[in-house]
Amino acid sequence: xxxxxxxxxxxxxxxxxxxxSNVPTYVEPFTAYRAWNWTEEGITSLNGVLWTPKVAFEAKxxxxxDLRSMQAASMTxxxxxxxxxxxxxxxxxxxxxxxxxxxxMKHVIDIGYIQRGIHGEVSLWGRLYRHTLGWRAxxxxxxxxxxxxxxxxxxxxxxxxxxxxxxxxxxxIYLQPEKEAQVGQEKIPLWISDYGYSQQGLSWLVxxxxxxxxxxxxxxxxxxxxxxxxxxxxxxxxxIVKEISNVDMHHAMFNPNVIYRKPVKDVKWNxxxxxxxxxxxxxxxxxxAGRRPMPFVIILLVLVYKLGYRAGxxxxxxxxxxx
Numbered sequence: 001x002x003x004x005x006x007x008x009x010x011x012x013x014x015x016x017x018x019x020x021s022n023v024p025t026y027v028e029p030f031t032a033y034r035a036w037n038w039t040e041e042g043i044t045s046l047n048g049v050l051w052t053p054k055v056a057f058e059a060k061x062x063x064x065x066d067l068r069s070m071q072a073a074s075m076t077x078x079x080x081x082x083x084x085x086x087x088x089x090x091x092x093x094x095x096x097x098x099x100x101x102x103x104x105m106k107h108v109i110d111i112g113y114i115q116r117g118i119h120g121e122v123s124l125w126g127r128l129y130r131h132t133l134g135w136r137a138x139x140x141x142x143x144x145x146x147x148x149x150x151x152x153x154x155x156x157x158x159x160x161x162x163x164x165x166x167x168x169x170x171x172x173i174y175l176q177p178e179k180e181a182q183v184g185q186e187k188i189p190l191w192i193s194d195y196g197y198s199q200q201g202l203s204w205l206v207x208x209x210x211x212x213x214x215x216x217x218x219x220x221x222x223x224x225x226x227x228x229x230x231x232x233x234x235x236x237x238x239x240i241v242k243e244i245s246n247v248d249m250h251h252a253m254f255n256p257n258v259i260y261r262k263p264v265k266d267v268k269w270n271x272x273x274x275x276x277x278x279x280x281x282x283x284x285x286x287x288x289a290g291r292r293p294m295p296f297v298i299i300l301l302v303l304v305y306k307l308g309y310r311a312g313x314x315x316x317x318x319x320x321x322x323x
Contacts, residue, residue: 029123031143032101032135033108037117037237038151042165045099046116046237046254053168057140061097091129091136098129098136106183107134112256114181115227117238118166120145144172146187149208150179150227151238154274159205167191175201220269222249222276228267232280
């Protein structure tokens with residue numbers, strides 16, 4: 001982390017309607033766009049961090065615990081001082097921490113994140129940094145939600161239970177009738193702040209379910225393009241089926257360039273939730289870039305090794321200078 005040079009390329013401002021040359025610390029929020037996972041526990045960032053209703057989301061550095069461990073393990077005042085200096089504000093140019101958001105809806109569609117669950121505008125403030133793929137912010141809170149109709153549980157009582165969790169945020173909720181999100185498409189009011197549930201949105205859901213029972217047989221066949229709810233210890237998410245080969249399903253989740261593999265027999269249709277469901281797998285198929293993703297444990301060991309090496313190198317140079 002120390003001494004690392006970070007180069008930022010300018011955002012494609014003209015393409016997305018922005019013209020910011022510098023981003024300071026903001027007291028007043030401005031609007032960006034992002035996607036969330038939506039589970040029975042609530043909404044989470046795509047990395048599984050839970051958002052709390054009526055509480056501003058404050059980003060934390062994911063290296064904080066590692067730095068504290070290194071500080072606690074320091075055997076000399078010099079080593080402790082070195083690790084103390086690694087603490088920083090969030091976000092920080094030399095780190096990847098912060099709350100991520102796209103420039104606007106078109107941008108989130110272009111980078112492939114809008115299909116991961118629900119989506120909507122988000123207010124950002126505090127420390128902000130701009131990147132080629134959007135923003136990193138210190139604080140954030142949803143401005144409104146757009147819920148694709150095919151991610152809502154099929155049974156109306158369960159659908160209302162899930163939607164009630166979203167209403168706790170106190171922001172408008174809109175229904176996306178089409179399967180794929182598009183800029184400028186119709187959004188049906190489903191729940192409006194200071195008003196409550198919209199009759200228009202509830203009626204659409206009821207009629208949709210009636211017509212579905214009339215038009216579809218009782219059997220279901222998994223197909224490319226279907227969505228599957230993937231449950232895991234970190235909250236899971238929505239997977240998009242990319243390929244079905246022999247007895248395996250290949251699907252993308254958080255990173256569209258990483259493909260997960262799951263036996264088709266382990267993917268079950270849930271009539272109550274009106275969707276495919278499965279448990280998260282522990283192994284990957286080939287990444288699209290042709291490189292197998294590195295397990296988290298190995299990444300952590302490499303990080304600790306590099307940080308420890310840099311600390312030792314700094315201390316050696318200091319001792320040599322003192323001599």
